[in-house]
Amino acid sequence: HVVRDDHDGIPLGFYCRSSLAPYLDTDELFEVTKQGLTFFADFFGYEYAFHKYDQVFVPEFNFGAMENVGAITHSERMVFRDPPTENQRLGRAEVILHEMAHMWFGDLVTMRWWNDLWLNESFATYMAYLALVESTRFQAAWMAFNSGMKAWAYRQDQLVTTHPIAGQVPDTDATFLNFDGITYGKGAAVLKQLVAAVGMEAFRDGMRRYFQRHAFGNTTLAEFLDAIDEGVERDLHEWAALWLETPSLNTISADWSAEGGEIASFALDQTAPDDYPTIRPHQLDVALITESNGSLDVAGVPVSVEGERTEVPAAVGSPEPALVMPNLGDHAFVKVALDDRSLDYVRDHLERVEDPLLRQLIWQALWNMVRDQQLKSTDYLPLAASKVAGETDIELIETVLASVSGTIARFVPDDQRDEQAHRFSDLAWSALSEGAPGASTGDGQIIWARTLIGLAITPEDIARVIALADGDLNVDGLTIDQDMRWEIAIRAVAHGIDGAADRIAAERERDPSDRGERAGLRAEVAVPDAAVKAEAWRRFHDEGYGSLHLTAAAMAGFHWHVQREMLEPWTMDFFDRVADVFETGENQFTRSYFASLFPHGRVEERVLERSRALLGDLGDRLPLLQRSLREANDDLERAVRCRAFAAS
Ligand SMILES: [Zn+2]
Structure with a gap:
């Protein structure tokens, strides 16, 4: 099935299997494609160079997408069979723009060797988000950048296996390892930091020089830096050595005092982990948040952080803040440790912060404190429960609920797991059934419903989601879509609920597609029976289930916490x-x-x-x-x- 259009003389096309044609929402796909082509040609000062632009949705594709010149291949997952949330649409638009950015970064100019992989991937990632914000309806994309790309990067950069963004790559096998959160997420976050340091105009002019100079050629990091360097005073080669050639990240905290209602002293402290003691330059804005008559005023103070302690004279004399957050606008790639007064304020009044990105950064700081054992998981969860039900930003609800699920699965003792999951399952149910502010739209309902299903661990909570699937319980305006139906049915199997096998048979009949086949295999392997597990285990190591994707689907059904003894x-x-x-x-x-x-x-x-x-x-x-x-x-x-x- 193919649908064609054109844009400024460039022929455009979308291809998919005929059976997916009813789900191919070409209006939106063409809209984002055209917005991107216009934006990139203008920003880079270089027209799209390859005459036509086709995008092909491919079954069982092993990656998200691939930037073949003029014929992008996308995973078929990007054709939505169930109604998507706005955030899923944003995610797809991001992939479309990422691959499109590669027509310039990667295809028009190509890195000389894989050690500069980030010249491809970090740029395509950063430019995709910039294009989302500058040229599409996804104006809040920097929030998704933070919760997706940066969260991935922060996690990976704190693992023992972290590595510099630009490093040594002896052969192509080693390259395979580097398609990771450092190359995509951290590299892109560091570009956002570079833009904060040199300014958007200097960055854009540098890009234009770069493409004029190197079109249809190969480049290295030094050639890229030279192109940007020409327009700025700062020595970027030194900056690059600190940011691109050393792994790990810094933590920033504010150290301040007040007297007579005004700030008397203010400094930012920077630390580094013992294993990676690099201290870096950071260009960031400190948010000083004051409260009067119940409303908040946010003042941003720009700071160039250098060294372990940076005095901030510009903040002295400002009204005494209720809350200090050192990364307003999320331009810096750092962890923030909240000072004690700010932490107290957040516990009581986080919801008063109006800017959703700022709220998100505060949530992220709390999550980092849980991971770093500065805040107990068992204190974080009640705090999250008390705040998230009143949250109105859908992106933020999704991010916080994902952290909550991760905390319950990994960071609370086994004997408290059921109780904590039940708390959020109940919370999700009240949000849905009582129409909490964040659950009053279609997207909010979908996100809360997925949480309700994902955290159904106790018999009572599983019974509730089964009743939803069967129509014995209803929420006004909420449709339990096919993906949710599968999750509920597979959960019923894994937990040994009566009638689970019939339920799977019914879902297979309802969804005879390849997705249904994969879900059915996951269900088969989820059965809590040692003989079933033994046979599945044998098959994983022998003939498999027919294809990589089918075998992967079956393997995903093997482990369940509730089955751990068996x-x-x-x-x-x-x-x-x-x-x-x-x-x-x-x-x-x-x-x-x-x-x-x-x-x-x-x-x-x-x-x-x-x-x-x-x-x-x-x-x-x-x-x-x-x-x-x-x-x-x-x-x-x-x-x-x-x-x-x-x-x-
Ligand atoms: Zn890419």
């Missing part, structure tokens, strides 16, 4: 088998295998010990497996620390 034999067998799998399997297969079958949910010392022992046995073999194990161990260690801290 799954014990395979928890340890994984470590005996995984090296063979990595020895012989394709990269895409081993990635799914590890993600689904490593016992991530077993936050236990003995699992860690077994995993460390395997890592030791590997020596310098199988670098991809080494990296996966080191990251999984790091995650487990953090979860152990957070649980112990919560119990202390």
